[in-house]
Amino acid sequence: MTWALSVPLLPEESLSSWLVRAALRQGCDPLSLTGAIWPTWRIWTRDIDREIPLARMRPLVNASGISSAKFQKAGMRDDCEKVVGYSLPETRTWPWLLALGSRNRTRHGGQQVCTLCLAEDSTPYLRRHWRFAWHTGCRFHGVQLVDECPACKAPIEPHRLTAEDQHLAQCSRCHNDFRKAVCTSPLPEAFSVQVMADRVLEQDKVTFRQASIAPADWFSMVAFFIGVIRRASRRPVSPLADALLSLGISVTDCRMPVSGLAFELLAVSERSALLVALERLLSMGLEETFSVLVACNVKTSALHDPRRSPPVVLLPLLSRLSHHPHGPHRRRVPPACRPMSERAVRASWARLKRRMKAEPTS
Ligand SMILES: [Zn+2]
Ligand SMILES: [Zn+2]
Incomplete structure (x- = not known):
């Protein structure tokens, strides 16, 4: 039966x-x-922004009077598949889509909002693009997303409202009105990567070093460089960190993530710090960077884990670097009671804090 309203x-x-x-x-x-x-389907334990599977669509179309094509268009699958260049499995984290980290109905994060957009809405609502991991600022208001x-400090969990x-x-926990929040400015370099990525997503082909490449190749190249920056920040005393420093990228910036969590699980401030470094690298030009x-x-x-092949578009540039003269692989066995490094302690503390944000299961 169709809803009255x-x-x-x-x-x-x-x-x-x-x-x-x-619902409200x-x-x-x-x-x-x-x-x-859906009496037998627990939708809030999954990331429903991704899609409503076609097999589950009928009762929703009947109740709402909205076509299944419109619901499909509102889902994230098409955009996310364009970004990665392959069809995504229903389970597991989707690259570049913020992960909710759901455990039953509680979440660790993954939802961002622009409080000024919400304040201007006659009916406040959430935008699809706030879920993209490269989004850190609002394109209309020039403020950082929250x-x-x-x-x-609870994660934003609108499904838990009553x-x-x-x-x-x-x-949904303390009923603080987000529209009254004090806004901060986004980091301009992070915002320009966002604009660049949005533009790439809109196109079918992107120009890269005089060649035409698919959007997925561009995103994999960008993900590769984010990985490079994170590797350098794990080893601030290394030729790689020195090289980045001479390009004007400080990998010891205090806003850099220490947790080792995937990019899609990081807080907006940590993603911003990485995107600032990425922007410097991209604006420098890759020829210069590789020199x-x-x-x-x-x-x-x-630069990367040798077990994972680097993006094809970067192979000509990577071939300029020398390979590591690996001897026989030595595995270091740490003594059982060796104290953890300060960095390791800070990383596990950051991971624990993220878990603690979610309430204990009820
Ligand atoms: Zn806004
Ligand atoms: Zn609150």
């Missing part, structure tokens, strides 16, 4: 946002609404 999908609205709004509009909790549509409640909450511009790497005697093994 229709709830149209708003421009660029994410699927989770629409489901939450639809009918005067019920998101959990009750989705339980009525990925946690500014008051209680019927009484009425709108989704608030924290400096050669001059500093950086080996290919310092």
